[in-house]
């Protein structure tokens with residue numbers, strides 16, 4: 001059985017080798033090497049040719065009445081780490097700033113336990129590439145990965161949360177995470193000399209105006225009792241101070257707690273794009289892509305059962321949380337399979353996606369224990 005030290009060593013190794021969506025080759029190899037070191041009697045590993053960094057593991061139950069799925073994501077972010085840790089990222093410009101290194105280690109801890117203690121029901125572990133972008137969960141589903149013995153009757157997954165105490169479990173009935181739409185806006189006008197704006201069509205000004213007008217969408221078009229978010233995280237235009245930029249590109253993300261909210265925001269952005277094109281006599285392309293980032297909607301019955309178990313277990317600190325505006329492509333899988341997503345507290349002053357994010361490692365073992373206990377409890381009642 002993996003010790004606390006083994007778990008921390010594994011997590012630190014993952015932390016040093018962060019890889020972006022669909023490029024998680026070294027991560028997948030390390031995962032498979034570790035799984036290969038477990039007792040193999042009940043395990044079967046599956047890889048997917050057209051999604052090569054995904055790994056599935058089936059654990060044969062002794063007397064199965066169901067298959068319980070557990071999903072964890074494995075990709076990292078294009079963030080340059082500034083934690084100053086001894087084991088900080090070796091891949092410059094990439095970082096496990098969303099804690100997927102913790103997610104993988106917790107999943108391995110659970111899998112390791114069940115490789116040595118045969119579960120009653122079947123288990124399917126899905127180590128999923130591409131959560132931060134490219135919706136790896138949706139890709140896997142559409143490739144028909146979850147069929148036959150690989151089809152979970154119920155699916156669980158966690159996300160770490162720096163705002164909760166280390167090792168605590170957070171969850172809620174209903175929607176846990178927002179749905180998101182990725183937005184790419186391309187504005188095309190006419191470049192020129194900085195001294196002759198009348199002869200050019202400046203896309204820095206058009207892009208700025210587009211961004212300013214979008215700020216009214218949440219404040220003026222959305223029911224204030226509900227909520228939504230629009231964040232533009234990337235803006236590129238121009239090459240030098242004295243050349244007017246003929247092109248600009250804005251990349252952002254829209255979030256809402258239900259589909260109708262997301263669709264409404266999407267439509268407003270399209271309309272603002274059309275308005276900017278007319279006012280500034282330029283081409284504006286507003287490209288919207290929701291992919292698999294549907295709202296994460298917890299199944300009522302399974303989640304009630306999960307919350308009751310966590311609340312009534314004296315060894316577990318359970319916290320009922322509010323919905324969050326983070327997105328997750330597990331939302332897609334939860335529209336296909338009933339299940340529950342929950343938080344694992346990792347207590348840190350830095351927030352997710354920040355370059356100083358440093359989750360508390362004591363959360364790993366606590367998370368492993370809580371989830372093993374829950375799965376055992378789940379298997380003990382029909």
Ligand SMILES: CC(=O)N[C@@H](CCC[C@H](N)C(=O)O)C(=O)O
Pocket residue numbers: 098131132133134159180181182252253254293325326327328329352
């Ligand atoms: C938990 C978390 O941080 N998830 C990401 C999911 C990305 C969603 C999508 N690529 C988008 O940017 O809209 C998040 O940013 O919330």
